[in-house]
Amino acid sequence: MSIEHPPAKMRDSGHPRMALWLLVLGAVLLGGWGAWRTFAPQPGNARERIVEQQARIEALEQEVATLSRSDQISRQANADLQGTLAERDEEIAGLRADIAFYERFVGATGQRHGLGVHELKLSAQRDPQLWHFVATLTQNLNRGAVNRGRLTLSVEASDGGRMRRLDWGTLRQQQAAPGVEYSFKYFQQVEGDIVLPPGVKPVRVIARLVPAAGAPLEQGFTWGEATAAGPAP
Template identity: 75%
Template sequence: MRASPSHRAATGSGHPRIGFALLVLAALGFGGWGLWRAYGPQPANAADLLRQQAARIDALQQDVATLKRSDQISRQANTELQGTLAERDEEIASLRADIAFYERFVGATAQRRGLSVHELALEPQRDPQVWHFVATLTQNLNRGAVNRGRLLLSVEASDGGRMHKLAWGELRQQRNAPGIEYSFKYFQQVEGDLLLPAGVKPVRVIARLVPASGAAVEQGFTWSQATGGTPAGR
């Protein structure tokens, strides 16, 4: 039997409207869900979590900066300590050398020696013609006796291929320059400055000790020996 027109209107003709309505409802649902995800409220503790994380980052950065500074200080302290230890080692070595030196001259078994220049050392100054000298004078022959006198130096030098002697007065830039005074029982260091004329090549240094009483004593040192190999004029 064929369906009546009124039955088709009530059934078949109503299906497209229901489908459209369902599509609209689905679209609205998805749109609302997206808006809620984008603009909806965050968890109640989100701000606290962000602050905690930021504070943790700051603390870690501070720890890193502190550790770097601590490492820098430690390295600097270690460098300074190494320098101090090296200085102490040098000081100990110097003191041991001094003790050995004293024992050679004042010890019970020391060999008796008269007045002499134990060592002569010259060091260059800023002016290439000026040299500072330190002479170590010793004697242990007359124990307990005070030795007094003067020290004078002269230099044998080559000037234009010719050898000549530069006297104390010339080296001191004073014609009648007095010698360096000394007064000691066993040893003493005396010092002063010498001025070499320009262009000369020193070869030998002669130290002359003139005691208050007794004969003068002369000792020679090569220029290389007295200067440790430093050439004149540098």
């Protein structure tokens, strides 16, 4: 019994059909993609919107930079203001101290004091041997009376292990140097410069007042007291 086989043409017909179906499917997919590209919703003026968004970004970045700079300026201005307020507070405190100082000598209830040196301050200059002094002279014992005279200084110092007293002429580098003149009713600040010889170690400074009428008087201050920083009266 023989088995019949289909003709060769019939056996091969499946391949062309498969290829045809694949071709049709590819065409359908391609067509669908093209239709989607054609009919899908597109944002209007996309390029203009991109440019607009970019401009907006740049504007926001500029605004942030401006605000940052403004904050920095505000911080600096606030720091300057705080410094100014501190200076004003210090100035007010100094003025109040001045008023209290003046009231002690001018006020009717102030304690009476004769002629004297209320304060003596020395400050170092660039030259290590040169010192500037400011002496505050006061009196309220003789109200309304004018006190006139001269002020001189001397310094007790250690020189090579020995104590010596440097007189006014030595400190002024002029043996016949006149004293600093003063003339006041209640108080006055007089000032000048002194020069210390090299190598000496000052220990004490003595202020000597020689009034036009009356006996001279002396007041001593330690070098530490005279050179300590402090508010002027």
